[in-house]
Amino acid sequence: xxxxRVVGDxxxxxxxxxxxxxxxxLVRRLTTHGHExxxxxxxxxxxxxxxxxxxxxxxxxxxxxxxSKSARVPAQAVVVGVVDRVDLVDGEVPEEGx
Numbered sequence: 001x002x003x004x005r006v007v008g009d010x011x012x013x014x015x016x017x018x019x020x021x022x023x024x025x026l027v028r029r030l031t032t033h034g035h036e037x038x039x040x041x042x043x044x045x046x047x048x049x050x051x052x053x054x055x056x057x058x059x060x061x062x063x064x065x066x067x068s069k070s071a072r073v074p075a076q077a078v079v080v081g082v083v084d085r086v087d088l089v090d091g092e093v094p095e096e097g098x
Contacts (some may be wrong), residue, residue, distance in 0.1 A: 001056055001058050001080075003030045003054060003056060004027035004028055004043075004055055004057045005054055006026070006027055006053050006055060007027065008025070008040075010024035010026055022045070023048070024042055024043070024044060024045065025042070025043050025045050025079060028040050032086075041059070043059075044078045044079070047080065047082070049079055053082055054082070055081060056079070056080050056082075056083060
């Protein structure tokens with residue numbers, strides 16, 4: 001599981017049958033201090049979030065299928081929560097990381 005920011009919506013008019021009617025998001029992993037890093041990843045949205053939100057992402061096929069309630073859904077990553085705050089051992093995440 002990791003923290004990411006939703007950076008966009010993914011529109012795919014032709015898709016696998018198990019993905020029909022499901023929202024796809026483009027997310028980018030965040031560092032501990034809230035800075036975006038690495039490449040974007042397409043994730044299945046099972047909770048209804050929007051662009052700009054910080055989210056929890058599960059990236060593992062078995063967990064993704066269990067959370068989507070279908071053993072046949074072709075998803076490797078699923079958005080499972082909205083991050084309200086992150087507190088570090090040495091203090092709170094800086095304002096720009098919120």
